[in-house]
Amino acid sequence: MAVAIGSTTPGMALPGMDAELFARWAQLLEQRTGVVVAPARMAFLAGAVRSRMRETGFADYEAYFRLVSAGAAGAVEWATLVDRLTVHETRFFRHPPSLDLIARRWLPERIAAGQERLHAWSVGCASGEEAWSLAMVIDHALATLGHGPTYGITASDVSHAALAAARSAQYPAARLAEIPLEYRSVYAEMMNGDAFAPIERLRRRVGFARVNLLHAAAAPLKRLDLIYCQNVLIYFARERRRELLDGLAGLLEPGGLLVLGAGEVTSFSHPALTRVAAPGTLAYLRNR
Ligand SMILES: C[S@@+](CC[C@H](N)C(=O)[O-])C[C@H]1O[C@@H](n2cnc3c(N)ncnc32)[C@H](O)[C@@H]1O
Incomplete structure (x- = not known):
């Protein structure tokens, strides 16, 4: 929604962003979210900032930067802008x-170990697909194994807009094809002809x-x-990845599993974690 807080006519042309200005915006984004935008992606960042400036009626990068950097109004505007910048x-x-790995190895082991409750976290869940996939896999595995713990999943993101989409939990019917049939037939229901949930x-x-x-510890x-x-x-x-992984390791229960994207971190090790040998995955078990 357009917010009338600037001074220009929405839709008017804005000047390009120079390298110095790009560096300031990129630094603000990294400080606040950890996300790094390389200079090669300047057009992406500049386009996102400009589109938001147009919507809010700003013609001056400096004034818009000042707004976003400080104060309560800045926090509100940042909440919208961060969605565009990620x-x-x-x-x-x-x-x-x-x-x-979760369904066939880790969960059966947890059940055999007598686990009664299971809490999973989908970090950076975007519009929710990852969290729903985890729910389908965990629910199905527990049903197949006959008994087991009750479970809950917390799904989080830095973007309010992404979370709103995740919470609404409605997806175009065409995307049903992403879900394997054995799960789709049990866990997805049509809302109308065009959407499922x-x-x-x-x-x-x-x-x-x-x-x-960045503030997960809190x-x-x-x-x-x-x-x-x-x-x-x-x-x-890279340095930030390691620091955050150390923090995530500390949030795991003994026997808990940390699953990362294959190739997202290289040569990471932690005294309380053991790398799981499973082809094509990057996962660590918290030692007992
Ligand atoms: C490319 S999506 C990945 C979604 C999902 N995890 C997957 O693998 O399909 C990255 C998500 O991370 C979120 N993100 C970026 N920085 C974040 C931060 N500091 N804290 C939480 N989420 C963040 C973004 O908003 C975005 O929704």
């Missing part, structure tokens, strides 16, 4: 080897929250059994 590409069952049983298991991964997310963090750290600086 990538939300996602899909259902995006990484089958990781989901298989995860069934009520799954919707009761997934809660959404705005959590900035969030009420502790003693987790499963942390699923794919295609988020890839946008962060």
